[in-house]
Amino acid sequence: MSTLAEILISGFLISSLYALVAVGFTMIFGVAGVMNLAHGAFVMVGAYIAIWAATMMGWNIYLAFSLAIIGMALFAPLVYRLLVRPISKRPVIVFLITLLLAVLLEQTMALLFSTTPRILPRLVTGDIYLLGINISYNRIVASLIAVGIIGLLWFTVQRTKTGQAILALSMNRKGAALVGIRAERITLLVWAISGALAAVAGLFSASFLGISPLGDRLPLVIAFSAVVLGGLGSIPGSLWAAFIIGYAETITAQFFPEARGLVSLFILIVILTIRPQGLLGREIA
Amino acid sequence: MTKSNNHWPDSSAGLSRRSFLKGAGAGALALSLGPLAGPWVQAAETITIGMANPLETFFGQAAEKALLLGIKQINASGGLLGKNLDLITSDTAGRPDQALLAVEDLANRGADFLTGFFFSEALIGTIPAIPVVRKILLDTGASTPVLTIQVSKDYNNFKFFFRLGPVNSFFLLQLSVGFVRDFLEGKLGWKKIVLLAEDSAWTKPITDSFQTLLGAFGSKVQVVDVIRYAESTTDFTSLFSRAVKAGSDGLFTIMAHTGTRPTAQWAAQKVPLPLVGINVQAQQGNFDQLTNGAAESVVTLTSAARAPVTKKTIPFVDDFAAFSDVFPQVTIPSYNAFSSYDALFMLKEAVEKAGTLPDNEANTDKIIAELEQFGALKDGKPTDLFVGTTGHLGFYQRGEIGVTPLMPKQAFPHDLRFGPGLAGGLWIQWQSGKQQVISPANLKTAGFVLPPWMR
């Protein structure tokens, strides 16, 4: 029984983080039609901003976290304006340039912080025994914040005017502009939100998973997988997919730790073969 | 300017235009390739040491710092054969194709001797280069036995290769088993362990043979579980609880590419099992900072530390910390930094004995012969051991079969001799933010401590 509890809880904790990464990625694709392959790097840079502030400048951890979130919320739209928008007519090049940007960011962090993996100080210390498993408060807070943010996002998109504008823009860019929605403003906002989401994900994952510039590009692969699996442009879809991937990994880690990386990939392959448009994606007409 | 691409009617103009294009391309190619070809102008008055390492990593930086320190000391005392030493470096980025080019690059730029390497996969990449470059190459960080096996199979082309540290993977396994038997069982009374290994090829022979070897070495310790985790594992919770359920006295780790993440989670989850074993990342001087204090009570194997392994060890560690001209933030030498320092001085001694520089193959052979003298067997015992910072260093000879239960018929010429009184490494434990030696007994600076939550 405790194994089941362990799987449920661990799975939730990791999936909520994956979901945070995935949602940021989906939003940009849905609204701007851009696959921002630098998203994983945004996650990493967010973590490093906090590491710099907290460990090298000795700032208070809350301040460091805030700096990271604000920093990425400003950095991401800058990337859009300077790098992505000028070449937005060529999607393959956008693909590749964001990928190269990811590599560049990795290299920059490696130069500044060396390649050794680091752990970010935790936001909340202490732990609790839940159903016989030791879980740090930090992870619980991370999950709750992740879920809270996604919920807030969902609420905003459904209920507020800005949110509706975002939705409209994601459905039809030209049409939205025609009815007076200021596409450029909304796009910048969405990039900013995406950057902030990436930073939050980076902060929390760095505090218990560690961060390293030349890692295996895990956040990007997860984000890309979750987003495509869920169906491009569908936020609920990418949420479902993030949880499927997270739980698949947790279950495999419990029973076949060596095969951990493989099972989630096989699930992806199977789902894509059966449903080429992803779980909740629109059928490719 | 037309709207469409590729709008190009064929005409006789095409002939000249294309040839212009091709000619320009060829010219550009010639211009660009030129500088890559050597030879750089060599200053005949210096002896150049070429270091190939992953320069971005802490380990690459520590090795470079150790070499520069040694060079500074040698030059200050008259140099080598009357000439000053200098250092050039080339990045391997941990990739085999880059390592190949790094070796070629160093040779191209006039290196007389080569040293370095950290990732075994990168070292293997030098195999095509060694017979071509034909320069002495002293490995100071990669433990793969593949290269020394090459020396035994094709001496004439691979005689240039020597391993200064660490001992090769098979011996590392024996070291580990010995530690379990002598220290964990002998001193702490452990009866059961769980192996926690990253799922890499280098750990496979270790986990496969651990229990057998324990028995062969006369230990009664039982390996109750072997957990091999994918290197990309993010969440170790279920692995730790599995280890706890198996009911053991501790976790024996076999990690090199990973380490920070599992250690951090182990501490965060307050796993009631000590974390000891091979944990290469824990060797780094700032590991405690990197993991935010999770390093406390972590034990790892390393080549040397601030302990009187030999009379040279502590002075080197202190000089290294004080040498702030280069990489001031790297204050503690990593294992390959110790070995790099040793390599430099060992080389110096061999060159002085040979009395010549490696300016042709015959002279290189003379230096190789002198190197081979270190640890040469006389009456079945190794003699002429070089006193380095990591121990008394010598090499296995050609045709000599070392004690390696996993490959009983294989010789490892030019590999570092392993055994009591030779190079054996030592086991350190992080205590209060510092590395303390806990084994072997004659070098220990502190006793073993339990993780904070188990005290």
Place this chain on the structure above:
Amino acid sequence: MTPALARPKWQLIRYALYLIPLVFLFLVPQLFAQNPFLLNVLILANIWAIFAMSWDILSGYTGQISFGHSFFIGLGGYTSALLSLATGWSPWLTIPIGGVVAALGGLILAAPALRLRGPYLALITLVIALALQRLVPMLNLSSSGAEGAILCFPKCFISYNVTTKYYYSLILLALVTVGLLLVARSRLGRAFEAIRDDEEAAAAAGLHVSKYKSLAFLISGFVAGLGGAFLVNHMTFASSGLVLSLNVSIEVIIAAVLGGMGTIIGPIGGAYFMVVLREYLRPLGIWRFFIFTLLAILVLFFLPRGLFTELRLRLRQFWRQLFPSTPVSYRPLQAAADQADGAPRPLQSVPSPKQAGDASDWLLEVKDLRKAFGGLLAVNKMSFGVHPGEILGFIGPNGAGKTTVFNLIMGLFHPDGGQVRFRGREITGWLPHRVVGAGIARTFQIPRPFAHKTVAENVAIPALSGRHFARSRSIRREEWVQRCCARTGLLAKADIYPSELPDADLRRLEIAKALATDPELLLLDEPFAGLSLAEMEEISQLIERLRREGHAIVLVDHNMRGLMKLVDRVVVINFGEKLAEGRPDQVAENQDVQEAYLAGGGR
């Protein structure tokens, strides 16, 4: 002559000119004193050029962007290493076998990939490559604890001599380049490009899209596998970091795109740029990769088409400013054009039109056709027929399901129920290329020309399926293309790109492409939409002429008045169901039709 069918002499000279850099490269060892560092750099550059070209023939030419080329490279590399270890065969054998195994792997990859587009396809290639990377260590293939590497030295070692290895790599590069250029310039390459430009239009043009995509995967896989095997033999071992990592896949893409996608030659330049520049920057130590990535971003940003393509473009523009050229004249072709225009098709007899209700005489028969999309019933109980040589009108309001019926007949969608018969044969649910092969062609409501090809090249695409050869082998493809152009009045504009054509001509182009598949039945989807009265008149005359030449035609439109004069019979559709059928005057009087459709006064 149109550019697509360039004079063979110039092709030969162009190929000869590509040899100049090749000759220079052959001379490098002599020129630079066999410097091993330089030669090793160039060996690596050659291998990466092979990788990049293999990516290009797939992703640049068919538009299937592969994010996991390390899959092929790794398959080729590991196969060669394992084979060499197990059998001791020489690299001359193990390298090609590595290529073959990788090609087969390409077919395995193609299976799920065929149904996927865009980012979904990119993801599955990425995922399969990652899966292989994670699977290989689990298979426990390596022995000597060598970090997962399969050491096949010395049996797999091509040579100790760096110069020899360099020449081998150069020869392989040359062979691969020539081979891929031949593929790219061939009909296969044209088909690839058509699929890249517009997959559905390519299918409508009769190309068996899945077959071509699979071929692309096969070829690409083979070449990448060759390169991977060569790399492994050069390095003497196979390891995950060398041939299977994500970095490898990414660097292949960088090299190909930096050079210029869709050119085969471009990626060679891109690979050289990437490899040589990185080694050039070695003195920068740890800054090397950072600077290189920055440069790559700048290059891509300012020269998004790739170095080679941009260079070629600028040089062409520069040349044309210096030497403005006269347009190619078509005078020699007028004779052929006059002959082709209005000539009756050789085999089909022209039956008398305006015959209704002769059930045994259906050319196309549709019975109880049904299709639902999710909850929406788009087509229901649709039954009608088309006689040979007849013009049938298909009218109905927007969204009535007219285009869906076309799509169902053509095989773009699978019907949920019902049957389609053509010349007595059941063709329900056939794939588009087979339907086209049977003798039905369609045009699209919004013209979908292949944007990067001239009019003549557009018309040549359907002719790739080779069907017209079945009719008359003596007709050469170029003549056939000219004929189709002539019949639709586009001969004078054969050399022009669709972006420069007015709407009416784009409609003509759609029809010309349809004609190029040598059909008996033409399905024309709103050929009059958005045209002026004069243009409508011209297209009407064209359609009449086509009927006289023996084609049966189904015409969709909602311009009733214009249609009524042209058609023999009319089928009225509303909400996916047939509302009425019969002669135009009969239907116009039908009460239901008037209510549903004409009540608004007719447009």
